[in-house]
Amino acid sequence: MPLELVEQIQLATYARIAGTFEETLIYLxxxxxxxxxxxxxxxxxxxxxxxxxx
Numbered sequence: 001m002p003l004e005l006v007e008q009i010q011l012a013t014y015a016r017i018a019g020t021f022e023e024t025l026i027y028l029x030x031x032x033x034x035x036x037x038x039x040x041x042x043x044x045x046x047x048x049x050x051x052x053x054x
Contacts, residue, residue: 009025018024033040 013024018027
């Protein structure tokens, strides 16, 4: 993991986003995934539609 990213996660941990570094990392990953969930869903649907058209 790039040092800059580790430092940012540490800052978020210090800000009490979550209790530990690991919990903060999990929180941030979940938030990021929820932000891109519509894009992921659309990609999956596109793949399914391609399979159905074979």
